[in-house]
Amino acid sequence: FNGFNVGIKKDIDSVSIWFGNNKLGSIDQNLFLINPDSNSYKVHKPRKVTKKYYPSPDA
Numbered sequence: 001f002n003g004f005n006v007g008i009k010k011d012i013d014s015v016s017i018w019f020g021n022n023k024l025g026s027i028d029q030n031l032f033l034i035n036p037d038s039n040s041y042k043v044h045k046p047r048k049v050t051k052k053y054y055p056s057p058d059a
Helices: none
Strands: 006-010 015-019 022-028 033-036
Touching: none
Parallel strands: none
Antiparallel strands: 006 015, 015 022, 022 033
């Protein structure tokens, strides 16, 4: 993460983890687990992969 803004922010009742301006989630202080923030993920459609066909040298 060298060169990127990464942070941990402590609020009154929670601790959150940030990557730049994006909140990644919060830390469950009882179980020491990271709970992801549902707003930090965007749904991406998979790229359409097209195959290229090259004629064989025998053709």
